[in-house]
Amino acid sequence: MNSPLTPEELGALFQEIESEPTHKLSELAKVAGLNLAEDYVGIDLSGDDLSEDDLSGANLSFSNLRNVNLKDTNLTNSNLSGADLSAANLSAANLSGADLSGADLSAADLSAADLSAADLNGANLSGANLSAANLNGANLSKANLNGADLNGANFSKTDVSGTKLKTKLDKTKLDKTKLDKTSLSEADFIGADFRGDDRSKTDLNGAYLQREYCAALAIDDWDFFLPRAHKNKPVKGKRYRIFEPEWKQVVLLWLGRKDVKKEEKEEFIQALTEFKDGCGNFLKPGIERGFYGCRAYFLAAAAISQLSECTKTQTDQIVEKIVHWANDFNEIETEAKTVLLETPRKDTINALVELFNSNPNNYTCSLVASTLGEIGTGNEKAIDALIQLLMSTSDDYTRRQAAASLGKIDPGNKNATNAVIEFFSSTSDNSTHRQAASSLGKILTKKYMTKVITFLKDYLSVKGYRDNSYHSKECYKIIWKCAQTLPYPEFYQAWHPPLFKKPRWLS
Numbered sequence: 001m002n003s004p005l006t007p008e009e010l011g012a013l014f015q016e017i018e019s020e021p022t023h024k025l026s027e028l029a030k031v032a033g034l035n036l037a038e039d040y041v042g043i044d045l046s047g048d049d050l051s052e053d054d055l056s057g058a059n060l061s062f063s064n065l066r067n068v069n070l071k072d073t074n075l076t077n078s079n080l081s082g083a084d085l086s087a088a089n090l091s092a093a094n095l096s097g098a099d100l101s102g103a104d105l106s107a108a109d110l111s112a113a114d115l116s117a118a119d120l121n122g123a124n125l126s127g128a129n130l131s132a133a134n135l136n137g138a139n140l141s142k143a144n145l146n147g148a149d150l151n152g153a154n155f156s157k158t159d160v161s162g163t164k165l166k167t168k169l170d171k172t173k174l175d176k177t178k179l180d181k182t183s184l185s186e187a188d189f190i191g192a193d194f195r196g197d198d199r200s201k202t203d204l205n206g207a208y209l210q211r212e213y214c215a216a217l218a219i220d221d222w223d224f225f226l227p228r229a230h231k232n233k234p235v236k237g238k239r240y241r242i243f244e245p246e247w248k249q250v251v252l253l254w255l256g257r258k259d260v261k262k263e264e265k266e267e268f269i270q271a272l273t274e275f276k277d278g279c280g281n282f283l284k285p286g287i288e289r290g291f292y293g294c295r296a297y298f299l300a301a302a303a304i305s306q307l308s309e310c311t312k313t314q315t316d317q318i319v320e321k322i323v324h325w326a327n328d329f330n331e332i333e334t335e336a337k338t339v340l341l342e343t344p345r346k347d348t349i350n351a352l353v354e355l356f357n358s359n360p361n362n363y364t365c366s367l368v369a370s371t372l373g374e375i376g377t378g379n380e381k382a383i384d385a386l387i388q389l390l391m392s393t394s395d396d397y398t399r400r401q402a403a404a405s406l407g408k409i410d411p412g413n414k415n416a417t418n419a420v421i422e423f424f425s426s427t428s429d430n431s432t433h434r435q436a437a438s439s440l441g442k443i444l445t446k447k448y449m450t451k452v453i454t455f456l457k458d459y460l461s462v463k464g465y466r467d468n469s470y471h472s473k474e475c476y477k478i479i480w481k482c483a484q485t486l487p488y489p490e491f492y493q494a495w496h497p498p499l500f501k502k503p504r505w506l507s
Helices: 007-019 025-032 209-218 245-255 262-273 291-306 312-326 333-340 345-358 362-375 380-392 396-409 414-425 430-443 446-459 470-483 488-495
Strands: none
Touching (some): 209 245, 291 333, 312 345, 362 380, 362 396, 380 396, 396 430, 414 430, 430 470, 446 470, 446 488
16 A cells, blocks of 8 residues: 655645646546546546546546537547546547447537447437537447437447437438337438338347338339328318328438428328318317327427428428417427427427518417427527527517526536526515526536626525525525535635725726
8 A cells, every 4th residue: 555645745736736737637637646537437527628638547437527528539449438428528439339328419410420339328318419410339238329410320249228319310320220029119310211222131129110112212203191082071081191190200210311302291290281171170279279289280390300492481480380389388288398309300490590580479489498408408599599598588478498508408507507606686676686596506516606696695694694695695505505515715715705906007
């Protein structure tokens, strides 16, 4: 066992660390005599820049690596099991052979990353960018890939058994992939062309890809799904497959075929959005559709998700209507919210931002704020729109909604943190204080705590103890969180910031 360092040796070590020109974790570990394979388990490195470093073999299991920059970093054979890597930048990183089992990689950027032979068993990859990533031989069993971008990813010899794959597989290579008991009926294949893919040795036992895709290729006319002759009542002897759940994926795959004319697809989408069932309208005013008219519209919304053939106006109109239905306290609100998540995230966010810019009334703004909180994770355009909403509207309900959504979609964002702090200080409404404090508690990271302390401490009671005002109560909760996180000297410095000394010439 090594003998403890003397005070002189310890001081020399600290001086050496402070004078070290590099900011690379591997180099600093060497200077401090620390072992990357043993001494960094559970460490908090959230928001740090660890790009272009060599961390091969490092043990960072159960560490807080949220929003960390690991671009081009070598993490071969590293242990990242159980780590929080949400919204991290891992683009072009080398994670070959890494243990990422149980890790949270939601909304992380893994584009062009090497994940060959990596263990991603049970990992959360929802909303992650895996475009052009190499997953050759990786273990993705029981992983969550819902909403992930897998465009151009290599899944050769990958195990995705039991995986949640409600996502896009456009141009994804599935050569020799094991799909045993994996349900692909929820996957989004719109725009994909599987005819050029090599699936010669793919195990499709229990999957739903082959049957549905072959069916879609065999259908020449959308009349097969919805009779062209329909006029407010059933056409005798015709099936309405658009209302049969088992045909939904076939409809979507058919619309994604590149050999179907653009005009045919647009005509089908229009027929869906204008469908009338002849059974009356018993919903709230503004929803001029019957039961099956709503179901047909929901299918149209799911269908436009990857259809480049749809005009921008057509797409925006459909998304706008679904957004209204999803936030209108009506009987179809739950179904509308579910369908909204099926629309393409980027297009939906763009449509929401344009809706806010073109019609900035309180009702529209609250709808936009609420919806962006559901689908805007990690999206800069969504974050900027929510900050703009927060600072520009005078409606307290909309501001509370914008603050709540910011807290959900982007923890640690500097602009979001500043906006919520300013929002907190600019209102006297009790409910708004609670929401602002709750949002600040969610998005606040260690990096910005000193600023928050300096700003909020003066909102505590001047009596020297915590009073019962909402300002005081909520500020106390936030500052207490900072006190549980920061080293005492940092907290003290933030509480007693240096005063600005006026130059003589300004006196």
